[in-house]
Amino acid sequence: MKPIGYFEGESMTRRKVFAVAGQALGGVAGAAVVLPALGFAIAPIFDKPEEDWQRVGALDDFVPETYKPRVITIVQGIGEAGKSTVYVRQGSAELDEDPNSYVAVSTRCAHLGCPVRFVQAAGNFICPCHGGVYGFQGEVIGGPPVRPLDRFQTRVVDDGVEVGPRYSVTSQLEPVRARDPGEYTGGIWEYLYPPRPSTAPAP
Numbered sequence: 001m002k003p004i005g006y007f008e009g010e011s012m013t014r015r016k017v018f019a020v021a022g023q024a025l026g027g028v029a030g031a032a033v034v035l036p037a038l039g040f041a042i043a044p045i046f047d048k049p050e051e052d053w054q055r056v057g058a059l060d061d062f063v064p065e066t067y068k069p070r071v072i073t074i075v076q077g078i079g080e081a082g083k084s085t086v087y088v089r090q091g092s093a094e095l096d097e098d099p100n101s102y103v104a105v106s107t108r109c110a111h112l113g114c115p116v117r118f119v120q121a122a123g124n125f126i127c128p129c130h131g132g133v134y135g136f137q138g139e140v141i142g143g144p145p146v147r148p149l150d151r152f153q154t155r156v157v158d159d160g161v162e163v164g165p166r167y168s169v170t171s172q173l174e175p176v177r178a179r180d181p182g183e184y185t186g187g188i189w190e191y192l193y194p195p196r197p198s199t200a201p202a203p
């Protein structure tokens with residue numbers, strides 16, 4: 001039986017109009033809920049923080065033989081919780097480093113992120129959580145860490161040393177873009193653990 005009001009040549013019934021309009025409204029309502037949540041979830045991935053350089057001391061504060069601890073701000077605007085210790089020293093010719101350069105080593109363990117400590121007597125970095133041990137240049141010499149300690153870029157400005165963006169290194173201490181704790185670096189791992197887009201290019 002033809003619906004009331006039907007006429008020959010009609011291509012769309014009122015029922016169909018309501019069905020399409022209902023589906024369109026449902027789609028708009030769904031998008032209004034899903035899109036903001038999606039944007040909220042993935043926006044930080046593409047967030048490119050400005051490069052932040054912080055002065056950590058005068059040139060002659062640092063020597064090649066040992067590290068000096070310095071406190072820097074990693075995350076702005078959250079007070080003490082955003083600060084971290086970084087170990088800084090002058091480059092060592094004995095270690096094939098440029099003596100005019102400065103090395104700034106992160107204290108975040110490359111296993112699960114516990115704070116490591118430089119033990120002067122041993123010349124090693126020790127992690128208190130699971131027994132991770134790193135050598136003088138931050139290379140892994142024991143325990144579960146998956147890569148050497150991260151570093152911060154350094155530069156000399158007005159007879160002082162500044163530290164900048166963090167980066168990671170391979171087991172040969174080659175710089176790569178910063179990774180999170182637990183992520184391997186070098187070789188095929190570069191593809192299996194790609195860096196977040198928000199990380200700075202490696203120096």
Ligand code: FES
Nearest residue numbers: 109111127130132
């Ligand atoms: S967090 Fe450092 S060894 Fe596990």
